[in-house]
Amino acid sequence: MDHLFRDCPVTMEVWIALSFQNIIMDQSMDFVQWITWVLEQLNPCQSCLFCCALWAIWGDRNRRIHEGKVSNGKKIANFTSNYITELTGFEKRKSAKIIKNKRWRHPHREFIKINFDGAYNESQNCSASGIVARDAEGRVLLSYLEIHSEITSAFAAEAIACWKAVQIGVDNGWSLSTPKTKEDMIGCVNHIRKLQEKKKGRRKALKQKENETVQKEKF
Incomplete structure (x- = not known):
């Protein structure tokens, strides 16, 4: 190396x-x-x-x-x-x-905001969960990264990241605002699916650009 x-x-x-x-x-x-x-x-x-x-x-x-x-x-x-x-x-x-640029939004003064994300490697059937917790002033209270094996889909990767974020909140004694109805749960699932589709689109676009660059280099 x-x-x-x-x-x-x-x-x-x-x-x-x-x-x-x-x-x-x-x-x-x-x-x-x-x-x-x-x-x-x-x-x-x-x-x-x-x-x-x-x-x-x-x-x-x-x-x-x-x-x-x-x-x-x-x-x-x-x-x-x-x-x-x-x-x-x-x-x-x-x-x-x-x-309109999307920026991280501060939570209300009495709340802690936990952001999570999941990345999926289809060829190796593994994923990574990244989690960051911040207070109302934007200070990082906690950051976390974990690799998961035997993951079968990008949706599962996002779902695991979501579950780990909830688990971290519970372990730290933070009261969580969680889905209370069937409609809320469906909304969460749909949100994860939208994140999955956005990532899939970005990966496809970057792969296309990479292929175009390689083709230009050959000529």
Whole structure:
């Protein structure tokens, strides 16, 4: 891992092409320390480019091993830059369609708000639940992440995340505003299904953009 992302000549060519040559100067840190240090030095845009480059380098390594395809550092760097450009353009077009920005809303003074989300990996049948609890001033009281195995659907992933959020609220002694009628429960289920469809649409759009970028790179 350390050799692939730091010492490999092709990788070093990638970092130089992306103007990240300073991040390979210090060889005294181990891989985890190095990743942490690099992200502390970069601004958000640079961090995005850096992480995308890591992904591209890993993908190139897989193609080299499994398909026998070899790329040089400049080609990987160009792919990374083009991918970020495409992704940024897609996000700008998407943002232009949003009439009103959705922001996190503070709960009432006496309430604690628990936000949750679930991510699903269909190929591995696993999911992740992410949960954050904040008070009325927006201060984070609790954050939680858990990986679940043997999950059969994206809907199940969202439902598990919802259940974990409720469980955390109960464990902390917070009085919860929960569905009280059949209609309320149906509303919760429909809300989870809508979240699932939105995520599915985003994944499909990003996958399409990724394929378009790969096709352009081939030509």
